[in-house]
Amino acid sequence: MSVSLETRDLTIRFGGHVAVDRVSCVFRPGELTAIVGPNGAGKTTYFNLISGQLRASAGQVLLDGVDITPESAPLRARRGLGRAFQLTNLFPNLTVAENVRLAVQAARGVHYDMLRPWALRRDLIQRADEILGEVALESKRAHSAAVLSHGDQRKLEVALMIALEPRVFMFDEPTAGMSVDEAPIVLDLIARLKKDASKIIMLVEHKMDVVRSLADRIIVLTNGACVADGDPATVIASPVVQEAYLGIAPKEKAAS
Amino acid sequence: MLLSGNPPRGKLLTALIVLIVAALAFAPFILQGSKPLNVAATICVFALLVASYDVLLGYAGIVSFAHTMFFGIGAYGVAIALYGLGPSWTSILIGLLAALLVAGVLALAIGLFSLRVQTIFFAMVTLAVASAFAVGASQLSWLTGGEDGRTFSTPALLRPGYRLVENGPFGVEINGRTLTYYLVFFGVVFLFLLLLRIVESPFGRVLQAIRENPFRSEALGYRIVVHRTAAVVIGALFAACAGALNAIWLRYTGPDTTLSFSIMLDILVMVVIGGMGTLYGAIVGAAVFVVAQNYLQALMGVAFKAINAAGLPFLAGFFNPDRWLLWLGLLFILSVYFFPTGIVGKLRAETK
Ligand SMILES: Nc1ncnc2c1ncn2[C@@H]1O[C@H](COP(=O)(O)OP(=O)(O)OP(=O)(O)O)[C@@H](O)[C@H]1O
Ligand SMILES: [Mg+2]
Numbered sequence: 001m002s003v004s005l006e007t008r009d010l011t012i013r014f015g016g017h018v019a020v021d022r023v024s025c026v027f028r029p030g031e032l033t034a035i036v037g038p039n040g041a042g043k044t045t046y047f048n049l050i051s052g053q054l055r056a057s058a059g060q061v062l063l064d065g066v067d068i069t070p071e072s073a074p075l076r077a078r079r080g081l082g083r084a085f086q087l088t089n090l091f092p093n094l095t096v097a098e099n100v101r102l103a104v105q106a107a108r109g110v111h112y113d114m115l116r117p118w119a120l121r122r123d124l125i126q127r128a129d130e131i132l133g134e135v136a137l138e139s140k141r142a143h144s145a146a147v148l149s150h151g152d153q154r155k156l157e158v159a160l161m162i163a164l165e166p167r168v169f170m171f172d173e174p175t176a177g178m179s180v181d182e183a184p185i186v187l188d189l190i191a192r193l194k195k196d197a198s199k200i201i202m203l204v205e206h207k208m209d210v211v212r213s214l215a216d217r218i219i220v221l222t223n224g225a226c227v228a229d230g231d232p233a234t235v236i237a238s239p240v241v242q243e244a245y246l247g248i249a250p251k252e253k254a255a256s
Numbered sequence: 257m258l259l260s261g262n263p264p265r266g267k268l269l270t271a272l273i274v275l276i277v278a279a280l281a282f283a284p285f286i287l288q289g290s291k292p293l294n295v296a297a298t299i300c301v302f303a304l305l306v307a308s309y310d311v312l313l314g315y316a317g318i319v320s321f322a323h324t325m326f327f328g329i330g331a332y333g334v335a336i337a338l339y340g341l342g343p344s345w346t347s348i349l350i351g352l353l354a355a356l357l358v359a360g361v362l363a364l365a366i367g368l369f370s371l372r373v374q375t376i377f378f379a380m381v382t383l384a385v386a387s388a389f390a391v392g393a394s395q396l397s398w399l400t401g402g403e404d405g406r407t408f409s410t411p412a413l414l415r416p417g418y419r420l421v422e423n424g425p426f427g428v429e430i431n432g433r434t435l436t437y438y439l440v441f442f443g444v445v446f447l448f449l450l451l452l453r454i455v456e457s458p459f460g461r462v463l464q465a466i467r468e469n470p471f472r473s474e475a476l477g478y479r480i481v482v483h484r485t486a487a488v489v490i491g492a493l494f495a496a497c498a499g500a501l502n503a504i505w506l507r508y509t510g511p512d513t514t515l516s517f518s519i520m521l522d523i524l525v526m527v528v529i530g531g532m533g534t535l536y537g538a539i540v541g542a543a544v545f546v547v548a549q550n551y552l553q554a555l556m557g558v559a560f561k562a563i564n565a566a567g568l569p570f571l572a573g574f575f576n577p578d579r580w581l582l583w584l585g586l587l588f589i590l591s592v593y594f595f596p597t598g599i600v601g602k603l604r605a606e607t608k
Contacts, residue, residue, distance in 0.1 A: 051475065077477035089475070091468040094461075102465050105458050106476040112486070114459040121458065164476060 002029040002198045003064060003080065003167040010049055010059035019045045021224035022059065027168070030197035032190075034215035034232075035204045042224040043204045044086050047170050051083045052076040063168075077106070082166025086173050086204070088153045090160070092146035096137055099145050099156055100128040103163035128163065135159045136185050151182040158186055162193075168200040169193060175210070190214060212236075264536050269603035273536055276543045280441060284434045285426045291550075297437055299546045300444040301502045306526045307451050307538035308494035314533030315455055316487040317467030318375050321520055322366065322382035325389045326492040328514035329359045330499025335406040335509035336399060343409040348504065355496045363492035367485030375484075390515040405510020410436065414504065440501045447497055452535055454490060463487050464533075522549075529591050531598020540599045548587065553580040 005027040012020045020042045027033055035043050048054040050061055052073035060069045063079055071079075091099050101118070104127045105111075118124075132138045135155040140148060145156060158174050171190065175183040187210065193201060194214070205211050211218065211232070218235040220228040228235050235241055264270045276299075279286065283296035305327055312318045333355025334348055341347040362385075370381040393400045400406065410432075412418055418432035428434075454460055466473045466480045473480055503509045513519075522545065530541025556577045563572040595602040 053471075053475070072479075073474040074477045074479045077475055083475050085472075085475075089469065089472045091465050091472065093468055094464060098461065098464075102461060102473075103476055105461070106478060110458045111462065111478060111483075112459050114454045114457045114490075116458075117453055117456045118458060118461060119456070124458075160472075160476070 003200055004028070004062075005050070005168055005200055006062040007046075007050065008060045008062065010046070010061065011057050012045060012049055012054060013057045019224050020049060020221075023221070023224075023226045024059075025219060025226065025229065027200045027202065029200055030194075031216045032194050032201040032203060032214055033217045033219060034211040035202060035219045035221060036206070036211060037221035041221040043221055044172055045224075046221065047083065047172055047202070047204070050168075051081045051170060053083075077164070077166075078109075080167030081170070082161040082164045082168060083170050084158045084161040084172060084174055086176070088150075088157050090145040090153060090156055093144055095142050095144055096148070096156060097125075097128060097132065097141040100131050100159050100163050101125065103160045104128045104131070107163060107165040131159050131163045134162065134189060151178045154178055155182065155186060158189065162189070167198070169202065171201070171203045171205075173204050173206065175205075175207070187214070208236075264600075266604040266606070268606055269536065269600060272599075272603065273539060276539055277445075283441075284430075284437055285424075285428050290433075293433070293437060295546060295550050297440050297505045298550075299542050300440050301498050301505065302522075302526060302542035302546055303539045304444045304447055304451075304501070305495055305498040306523055306530065306542050307448055307535050308491045308498065309523050310527050310532060310535055310538050311451060311455060311463075311494075312487055312491045313527060314535075314537075315460060315467065316463040316484055318371075318484055318487060319379040320382045320488065320491070321379060322386040322389075323491065323495050323523055324515055324517070324520045325382075325386040326359045326363065326495035327499040327502070327519070328389070328393065328509075328511075329362070329492075330355045330496030330501075331503040331509040331514040332393065332400060332406075332499075333358070333496070334500045334503040335408055338408040338410065338503075339401075339406045343411050345411050348411070348500075352497070352500050355500060356493055359492040359496040360489055363489040364485060367488040368481070371481050371484045371488070386515075386517075386520075390511060390517075393515055394511055401510065403511060405508060405513070407508045410504055410507055414439065436505060440505050443497070443501050447494055448535075448539075451494060455535055459483075459486070525588055529588065529595075529598060531595075531600030531602075534598065534600040534604075537598045537600040544599070548584055552583060553577050556580055556583065 006025070008024050009022045010020055010024070011018065011022050023046060035046070037043055045054065049056050052071060056069055060067050062068065063081070068076055068079065091102065101124055104124050108124065110124070129138065132141055135158060137152060137155055137159065140152060145153065148156065154174065154177065158171070161169060174186050174190070178186070190201065190203065191214065193199060203214065215232050217230065218228070218232050219226055220235060220241050227240050228238055264273045280296055280300060283293060287293055287296065305323070309323050312320050330352070334351040337347040337351025337354070341350065366381060366385060370378040394403050409415065413432060414436040415432040419429060420435065421430040424430040462473065462478050462483055466478065466483055470480050499514060502513070506513060526541035526545045527537065529544055530537030530539070556575045560572050560575040560577060563575060597605070
């Protein structure tokens with residue numbers, strides 16, 4: 001069964017500041033939606049509201065028509081919402097392989113098995129190794145996540161979400177800070193995921209060439225509000241984007 | 257198969273663990289007299305107790321001050337049953353099962369109630385509950401014997417008067433004491449291997465993940481309250497088993513041998529000296545600490561006399577046996593300074 005995701009008037013306020021402002025969007029399977037907007041527009045916060053890291057002040061998130069707004073992050077993850085975080089978010093003192101295995105284990109619903117040692121779970125270990133191969137990290141499998149280079153940490157971040165086998169993929173600037181030869185590994189991976197028409201893919205990305213080549217649809221957020229939504233050519237050409245977003249697009253972000 | 261595919265790792269560490277376990281396994285035949293055997297049994301009990309604490313602190317990253325309470329529940333369970341129902345194996349079984357039930361339910365309640373918030377809140381709650389429990393145990397003297405505790409007899413097979421073999425290996429008599437020692441030893445070995453298996457399981461890995469990054473663990477679908485509570489319950493059950501074995505060995509249970517806060521501090525010191533999050537650290541930490549606790553004083557007495565006899569009373573003052581706690585503290589500070597990852601962490605790093 002394919003998945004459907006919708007946000008209805010999704011809103012969050014931090015004190016007086018409205019970080020996400022009544023965003024209503026329907027996401028369809030087989031469609032890659034790029035979410036663009038200036039720094040501080042609320043893109044990451046929008047993701048956090050969908051995957052449950054933050055609770056909405058108003059509005060709803062519907063997955064397969066079910067209102068999941070009251071549910072916690074773990075329950076939403078189990079329903080198939082996957083996140084790869086903008087700020088790398090790993091298990092620093094565990095090895096690369098152990099990091100990925102934790103996600104594989106979660107995907108298979110192995111939460112409380114206490115009596116069968118990891119070493120005997122060939123199935124899980126093999127699956128984790130496959131995924132390490134996909135992001136070209138096999139050679140680093142025994143390193144602890146903390147000692148990896150920035151680029152490798154970004155790849156591992158993405159690997160954790162892939163290993164979770166979600167139905168909705170949320171990439172938050174997956175290639176930020178990656179070198180030119182590393183970024184294609186992740187972008188190719190996203191392109192491959194796109195071939196599976198049953199998945200929803202959402203991608204926050206600042207690099208316009210990446211957005212052009214991957215996106216089927218673009219949403220523009222400015223000051224928390226959705227100001228444009230449509231097919232890439234139309235959205236990019238629209239005056240609101242030219243003014244609100246592309247005006248500052250060449251300024252690549254360094255910090256995040 | 258009980259083994260978990262989690263060997264000690266590192267040649268030096270393996271050698272050290274093998275040495276300690278072998279010494280404990282043959283203790284009744286190597287050591288003469290009741291004090292050394294008592295030290296060996298104490299090391300066994302504490303190795304298990306500290307290992308069960310390490311599941312909480314080292315693996316799940318949870319600080320609890322109620323570990324002696326669960327240790328005490330196990331010890332009192334067996335003591336009350338043996339005292340009230342008479343010295344039989346059935347009494348031990350009933351006492352142990354009742355203790356496991358109480359410990360498990362109490363751990364579940366504390367965990368679900370307080371781990372929802374922050375783990376620091378959990379630490380405070382365990383401190384409060386453990387203090388209340390200790391007061392309660394000394395007040396309910398009709399049940400627990402109050403401050404005096406309970407002295408009781410064990411089943412005939414385990415009594416010192418029971419002689420199995422007059423002239424065993426090395427000319428050593430095998431009596432009820434020897435059998436009790438092996439009951440403790442093999443009980444600890446079995447439960448320790450079980451703990452090793454648990455921490456090396458998928459569940460154990462999730463505990464580590466939650467310690468490392470609770471936020472990301474949730475994003476993967478792990479419910480951290482459930483896992484943390486499960487860790488607290490497991491720690492409590494194994495601590496209660498350690499308490500039961502301790503009671504059977506001592507044939508006595510009282511506040512000083514189980515519930516006192518100083519034992520809680522000892523556990524913390526042992527887990528830090530040995531090395532957190534390794535489980536093997538518990539064996540090393542318990543061995544080093546219990547031996548130091550029992551022999552440092554005697555050793556200092558010898559040094560004190562020798563230096564005094566050499567005519568250096570000022571220097572001898574440092575070695576006054578009454579100051580042994582000071583030296584233990586100094587040893588602790590030095591070991592934390594030189595081995596921040598514990599003896600186990602150090603030995604693993606050396607032979608990587
Ligand atoms: N937990 C929070 N508490 C208070 N304010 C927050 C919180 N999270 C986000 N904000 C604010 O909400 C706004 C949107 O932030 P968000 O991180 O979603 O932007 P973004 O579009 O992802 O930006 P960037 O491109 O820099 O990643 C910012 O002004 C930020 O300061
Ligand atoms: Mg962001």
